[in-house]
Amino acid sequence: MILTEQKVGNVNVIEVAGRVDSANAPKLQERAAAIFASGSGAVLLDLAKVEYISSAGFRSLLLLARQSKEVKSPFVLCGLTPKVRQLFDLGGFLDLLPVKATREEGIAAAQ
C-alpha cells in the first residue's frame, strides 16, 4: 500500500494505492488519525487506486469515521472502483460511510 498526501484548502487528501489488508491497514489508520488529532482539517481518502480492501481495512475506516465525529472534522471517501464498491456494498458500508464519486466531489463534501 502506498499513501500520497496533498492538501487542498483545509482538506487533507490521502491517495491510497494498492491493497489495504491486515498488514497495512493500521498504517493508514494511524496516518489519518494523526491528522485528526493535530486538528489540521478534514480527511479525504481517495481510493481510486485501491485494488482490494479486507475486513481489517474496513475496521480502520469505521474507527476513523468515529474519530472524525469526535473531533468534528469531516471524513470522506471517494473514487471507489466498481470492484471495491462491491466490497463496500457487501459489508454494508455504503450507507455508513460518506462516499463520493470523484475527488472533486469529495473535496467539496469535506469542506
Place this chain on the structure above:
Amino acid sequence: MRKPSNVVYGFDERPPPLVTVLSGLQHVGAMSMYLLYPVLVARAVNAPPEVAASMVSLTLLAMAVGTLLQDFRFGPVGSGYLCQPIPSVVYLLPSLLAAKSGGLPLVFGMTIAAGLMEMAMSRVLRRLRPIFPPEIVGLVILLVGVATGLVGLRLVFGDSHHHDRSTESVELIEIVVGFITLAIMAGLNIWNRGYLRIFCVLIGMAVGYALAGALGILLPGDMEAIARAPAIALPSFSHVGWSFDPTLLLPFAVASVAATLKVMGNVTTLQKANDADWIRPGMTQVMGGVLADGLGTVVAGGIGAQGLNSSPTVVGLAAASGVLSRLVAVPVAAILAILAFLPKVGAVFYLMPRTVAAAALVFSSTFIIVNGIQVMTSRLLDTRKTVLIGLALLAGLAVDAEPSVLRFFPENWKAVLGTSLVLGTIVGLVLNLIFRMGVMRSQSLSIAPESMEPARIEEFLQESGEQWGARPDVIERAKFNLVQSIETIVESCEPEGPLEVNAIFDEFNVDIRVSYSGPLLELPDKRPTNEEIMETEDGHLRLAGFMLRRYADRVSAVHKAGRSTVTFHFDH
C-alpha cells in the same frame, strides 16, 4: 433486486396506458423490418405475391402469439421479459435450403421440428453448457452474420444459390440505390441517437424503396399489385402444408441451437437491465424464455410462417427507452394481429427492390459479425481455443469459397454441409469435444502461513481461470474470497503447517477448497455490529467471515480429525 436509475418502468411495473401503447408501436416498427425474411423464403420458391403476402400475414400472427408466450409467464413457458420474437435470420438460411429442395411445405415442417428441438433443449440447458462454451457461441453468431451478409450480396450479384425472384442481371442504377440505402442505414446509426438510430434500417428501406420508385426501378405492375391487394382480408392458408426431410435436420438443428443461444443472451441482458444488483442469469426465466421461443417457432411452422426467434433489436429498443414493462407486450401483440389482416403490408415487403433488401441484410450482418467476435473473445483464449476458432471458421468459409472441399461426400450431404454455418458449427463442436481432453480441471496450491503472498494467490487463480476459460467476473470474486479467507484463517485460526488450496472447475461451478490443521473458520450469517467490529478483538474477522459467506454462492465448512476444510462455491 434494485431498479437501475435509467429504467423508467421495470419489467413488473405498470406504465400509464398511453406510454404502454406508444412503446408497443415503437416495438412493432422495429420488428416489422424483419418481415423481409419470410418474403425472401417465398421468393426462393417463386411463389406468387399473394402467397408471399399470406406468409407475411401468418408470420405476423405467429409473432403476436410468440410475443404473449415470451413476455408473460404461463407455467414453465415464457421469460416474463420484453424480448418478443421476430422472423429470424437464423431460420432464414436453413429455410432457403428447405425451400429449394422441397418447397414451402418442407420449410414449415422443418420449422416445427426446429421449434421442438429448441423446446427440448430448454429443459437441459444447464447440461448443454460444456458443449457450448463462449467460443462456440461466438463462432455460431459470427457464421450467422457472415451467412446473412452473403444472402444479401447474392441478392445483388447472384451465384449458384441465387434466390432472387428474377433471373435478369442487376442494373447499375439498382446497385447505386442499394449503396445509398446502406449509406442511410449506416449514417443514421453512426451519427445519431434515439429513434433515428433505432429505426435506421426501417428508414433506410423506406427511402430506398421511394428512390427506386422515383428512378423507375419499380416495375409499373409492382405499384398496381400493392394497390390491388385488398385493404382487409383473412390470411390465406392455401400454401400451407408440412413435410419432413431428415437430411435437413442438421441445418435446422444448428439454427435451433443458435436461436437458443440468442434467447439466453436476450433474457440475460434484460435481467441485467432490470436489476442494478444483478450477479448471474436467473436460469428459470432463461429456460422459460427458450421454451417459449421454441413453442413460438412450432406455432409459426404450424400455421405456415417462418421460424421466429427472440430479437436483440427489441431488447436494445426496450433498454434504450427505459420502458421494460412486460405489459408493453399487450399492444405489441394486438397491433401485430391487426396488421396480419392487412395484405398490403405483405405486398409492400414482397415488392421491395432486391438491392434495398440486400442493403438491409448486409447492414444487419455487420452487427451480428462483430457481436460474434465479442462473444468469442469474452474469455481469455488459450492455444486450444485459438486453434478451434481458426479451424472451424476456415472450414465454414471454405465451403462458400471452394465448395469442392466436400467432393468426397454423398450428394445429399453436400447440400446440408455446404453451408458455412452448418459446417463451421459442426467442426467447432467436434473440435471442442476433442480438445476438452487433457485440460486440468483441478489446480492445487500450498501456502505457508508465515509467507502468505496475496499476489501469488491471485496469480494462481488467474492462471487457472485462463486455462479453464472461466468467466473473468467469477474468477475475480473467487480471488477476493481466497485471499480474504486465507488472511482470516492465518490471523484467527493460527493453522499448523501449510494451507492446501484446491480449485476445481467444470462449466457450471468453480469450487475453492481451503484445508488446514486448526480450528474452523467462523462464517456468521449475521453481520457483526459496528461496535463489535471496532471494539472486539475478533470483530473484523467475523466481518470477514460474514463477507466471505455473502460473496460466494454457497459456503460449507467441516472439521474432522483436527483438520478444517472450507469450501466456497461459485455458480459459473
